[in-house]
Every structure is written in structure tokens, then in C-alpha cells.
Amino acid sequence: MSRKQRVVVVGNGMVGHHFVEQITSLIKPNTGVEVTVLSGEERLAYDRVHLSEFFTGKTANDLALTNEQIYTDWQVRFFTNAKVTDINRVKQQVTTSGGVTFDYDKLVLATGSFPFVPPIPGKDREHCLVYRTITDLDAIKHSASSSKVGVVIGGGLLGLEAANALKQLGLETHVVEFAPQLMGVQVDNGGGRLLKDKITALGVQVHTSMATEEIVDGDRCRYKMCFKGGKTLETDLILFSAGIRPYDNLAREFDLAVGERGGIVINNHCQTSDQNIYAIGECALWNNFIFGLVAPGYAMAKIAAKHILFNNSDDAFFGADMSTKLKLMGVEVGSIGDAHARAPGARSYVFDDQLAGVYKKVVTNQAGTRLIGAVLVGDTSDYDNLLQYHLNDLALNAAPESLIFPLAPPPDTVSITDLPADAVICSCHQVTKHTIEQAVLSGANDLVDVQAITKACTGCGSCENRVNCIIEHSLAITKAQPQQLSDEVLIPVTELA
Template sequence: MSKVGVVVGGGLLGLEAANALKQAGLDTHVVEFAPQLMAVQLDQAGGTVLKDKIEDLGVTVHTQKATQTIEAGDTCRYKMVFADGTALETDMILFSAGIRPSDQLGRKSALTLGERGGIVIDNHCLTSDPNIYAVGECALWDNKIFGLVAPGYTMARTAVSHLTGGDAEFAGADMSTKLKLMGVEVGSIGDAHERTEGALSYTYLNQPEGVYKKLVVDSEQKYILGAVLVGDTSDYDTLLQYALNNIELPEHPESLILPSSDAAPALGADALPDTRLYARA
């Protein structure tokens, strides 16, 4: 009977799989090659807070680990040996290491493929053959593979529009997401990594409560470019509407992620100890 389980991959599906192993009563570990969990959706600080919260729930997280070999174990069925010389024994290994486009049909049809796979499409979802369309996870648009169902639906609508004489074009997809991972609230919107030129950010960290929020804005601080929320996604819907509808930000954008200050008491002179010190101008 398995007692220890390892999930290779610290993305969305990997963490969901880890939750399933934990619920099944296994001593659960997550092994991630990147320096943090959910590296696509979260920045480094958000990944750190998520790691801490997940480990508080009893799942051990190993980041920056590249599996070199899997051998027979000494105390468990298997032993995973990592590139840094460390090892981890486990009875079960579940791989959740991203998606790979199923492009075999395109290859057989001599369609243009991306360097790392995927059938290349244009803004109408047309392949290199003007009589063939591709949509979904097999399609490579702007050197991107979209691993969610919503972009696939948008691609399908675009292809139908083109087939019927419409002018719709595929211009990418909103990859914003809000979910609960092992009970931990996580949200990501737009440019969470501040990759837009001139981008600025506001951050809020409440370490005792395990809450991290980041708001990414343009250089003039007028519009939202992205956001990261870990531990509390109550602001997600509002921030998403600002981002999707290009709504101009309030005078103090940080107010959108900071908690209300109403609970902060004023400190009067009567609250100071008798040995209080005064500052002189």
C-alpha cells in the first residue's frame, strides 16, 4: 500500500493532483523545476506565500529540483535522484509537467509546425495550408500554446467566422484565473510579471495571515496591466473589470488592494507610557 506520493510539476494541475493525494491519506510532496510554484501565473513573492500556505496544510514543496533518475528505493518503492545530488523516496510518482501539443496529424500533412511543436496558425486560425484550420491545444498562435478551454472556443468562433465570410480575428486570450488550490485562494490577471515596458507595481503583504496582493499599472498609473492575489481574492472581480474594460484607475490605485484603514486606532498622548520620549523639532 502506498504511503508516500510525489507530484512532479507545481502548476495548476499539479497542485490539484497533490490535493487528491493528500486527501487519500498519503504523505504528499510536490517537486517543481522552477524556483517557485505556479511560475506562469504568479510572481516570485506570490509563489513564496503560496508555498508557505501549502506547506502549512501538510504538503512538502521542493522547488528548483530537476529529476535525473528514478531508481529502486530503500524505504519506498522508488527513489528520485535530483541533479543537485539530493534524493526523495516515494511509493507513487504522478507527472503533471505541462502540455505538449498533439500535432502528429499536422506533421503528416506537411503543415508548418513550431520549433517546439504545435501547428502554426494565423489570426484567422488558418494553417500554412489555406484549406486547413487548427484550433485548441494543437494550434500555435504567436508562438503560444493555450492550455485552457476558453481560448479554444474563441479560436473555433474565429474559424467559423472566416469560413462564413466574417471578419473576426483571433488576437490572443485572456489567461486571467481565479481558483482555490487546496483551499488557498489564488488569482492572476494579465501582466502579473511586470513585463510591459514602464510598468509599475503596488504590493501588499500580510505575512501572519498569508495574504499577498500585487497591482501592476502602466507608467502613468492610469490603467491596470495585471495583478496577483494569494490568500484573498475578494478584490479579483473588481480588478478584472478594470483590466478588461480599460477603466481609468482612481487617484490612489493602491486603495484597490489595501485593506480598509478604519480599524487603525489613533494613538493619543494618554496611551503613551510614563517613560515616553518626545521628539523635538
């Protein structure tokens, strides 16, 4: 009897766990595959997307994506506090900091990323923290209990989430950003200006174009931050959230190819420069790009699992859409595609209602016939509609400004029937319109049923409205003429997820 193929997964974040979900769902009984998970943290995978809810009452157990019983039921071996420190590529073994060695046939690096802390003198003081893990959140809570003022260094997405956490803990909260605007990656100057105004109105003081040069003892608070130009700001607690860096140290130490600016180089099947080692998620560099969202990581996990089990070259990773919709401190923000209108010939159409606190911009190609980007701040009700135009490259049947101007004729809206069967509705789990329709044909009657079968809307949740629309539309058709839903063969319920 031949021995089992040994698959070892290093890292048990959201993407690492999704890989485990995918490969165990594909393994048929008695096919001879053994999956081992090595988690560097003291706990198994948890939801980092909703990490800030830890400060509104959710516990570590509430955020957990799995537990020991689930992995046991899946016949997955797992070890916590098992940080890998050595890879022997010749013997195909990994060794943890505790000295335990594991043999592998295929190794999956899902080590994620770590917070970047700028090289500021004084950054290593006791109440200078980062915002990344549940352990970090515990440290923040402890520090906040003896603090009155808190400062976040970094005004990106994670920085604003960290600021919200400090505000919820009752601290006078400041955000310090080196760039001239907040969320410079996702929104343009106009959106950044409104975002700053809204967050300031909520009681968080925002300082842009500020470079921290040193952290010293304070006069009234625990510390004093000294900025270029002579300005200072006193605080008791400092949270660094100035971006992330790929956790690629294992690749560097054991001669796997890495990018010039970091990241483990992978091909379209998520293989590294060693064909027996894969990398997925925020540690991976594909086409000189690192994807900092969970949905691309999930896509990599699925592709790597299929390639390991079946050597399947048909499924490949060709990049991912980086559009996102979120709510920061109650402020709605949406970013789609080429939000900064950088493509040659790009045209922008802007609606800016300063009284209502709403900023909207759509970006089209030069001809104005295709939507290639959008920015929404203060009102993201148009997000789902705009996203489908962008993802499916649908022709605009009306003037582009009608998509966002409330005083224009009714907006040109993508109907369910306009969407192709392969339109991706849930980006996190790559669930298409057709898959949702098939779930309804298979007996799903509501969102809960569809979630159980397809996993649609179980990630970030931003697709809920569109999923519900497809469910309602599909239910209506099944009552009339079921054959109109799709010309494709009905997929068994067990295969949809």
C-alpha cells in the first residue's frame, strides 16, 4: 500500500484556512492525502476582516473560522504555536521553533503579512503597538485602560479601523498620515477630502502631510511625537498602521525567488521557484503584484489545492479585481477599478454634494462606453450596480453621469437578466450568478439556504443585496417557467460549494 501524499500548510490565517477547506472538500475518501496545518499563533484561523468587532463585544470564539473539532472531523492534523523556522528543500522537511520536524511532498506557504513600523527613533517604547492579531488587540485594550490619548500612524484602510478601535475604547483619537490625504490607494483627492471631513466630524482629529521624526517623553502625556517642521503631538498610546509587508522571510532564508520589494514569486498555479512549494495570499507576489484583500487570496487557495491534487493546469490565477466596499466609523466608502483615472484616455464624471456629504465619481474609457472605475464616499448605494458594469465590461446604455447624478434621468441600472451567467456576484468566494440560480433550482428558498450551499455572502457581505435580487428573480422564474433560468445542466447541490 502506497503512503499518503503529505501536504503541509504553513500559516493558518483566513487564506491558509480557506486552502484547508478547499483541499479537504476535494479529497475523495481513501485517496491518500494527509493535510497538516502549522499555525504560528496560539489559536486556529479567525476572521481578520471583522477584527474591529472585537472592540464592540465579539470574543475570539465569535471571530473563529474553525476549531479543533472541525479539523479533527476533516482528518486534518493541526499544531498551534508552531512557527516554522527551517525548510530543508532537499529532504522536503520543515522544522518549527520547538524543534519538531514534518515531512512534506507539497508545502503551502500561507504566512500572510506583518505590519510595517517606520524606523522612527522611540518606536520600541512600551505603549507603541501594532494592530494585526487578536493578541495585538488584547495589548491595545490593556494599554488603553491607562491612557487618555491615542494616535494612529497611518491613514489607510487599516489605520482608520485602528482609529475606530481607539475611539471605541474611549480615547481622544488622532490619525497621522504622511500623504496629503486618507486612503490614497482606494480613493481620489475629492473622496479623500470628504472622508477627512466626515471622520473629523465624528471626533477623530486627522493630521495629513505629517512625517514623524521622533518619539520622546511627553510633558502632559506619556509621549510626545515630533514632526518634520517642528510641530508636536502628545499621546499616551501609539498604534502603527502604516501598511503591511509580505511575510516572506522563509523564502529569503531558504533560497526561493522573492521580488525586489518583497513577496514570494509565484506562477499562475501559485507555485514558487520550487515546484513542490506553493505560496498564497499576502505573502505571494504574482506578476510583480501583491494582493492585500482576502478574495484574491481565496482564489489562490482554490487554484493551489486543485493543482496539488490533480496537477490541473486549466485552473490558473490571472490576477483579481481589487474593488472594495466598506464602512469606516459609519462612513460608507466604495472603490472600483481605476479609481484614480490613470488609464490612457480615461474620462471622469464627478458629483460632489458638500452639504449632504456625498462624493461620487465614475471613470470611463475615452469613448464613454465602458465603466473602468469609480469612487463613492458617504453613499455607496450605487456600488453593486457600478461594480457589475465594471466586472462584466457591460456597455453603458445611457450617459455616464446618469449613473451617479441624482438630478439626471433615472440611473441606468444593470438588471439581473442583463448579467451573463458567469458574472461573479460574490468576489470573496467567486460565486457566479449561475451558481446562485442553480442553488435555487436545487431547493434553496432564501439567503440562508443559498449561503449554506454556495458560501455566497459569507465573506465581507457586500454582495448581499445583489444575491437577494438573484434569489427573488430565480424563485419567480421557477414558479413560472423553470427552464428559462439556465440552459445548462442542473448541478447537484453537493457540488455547488
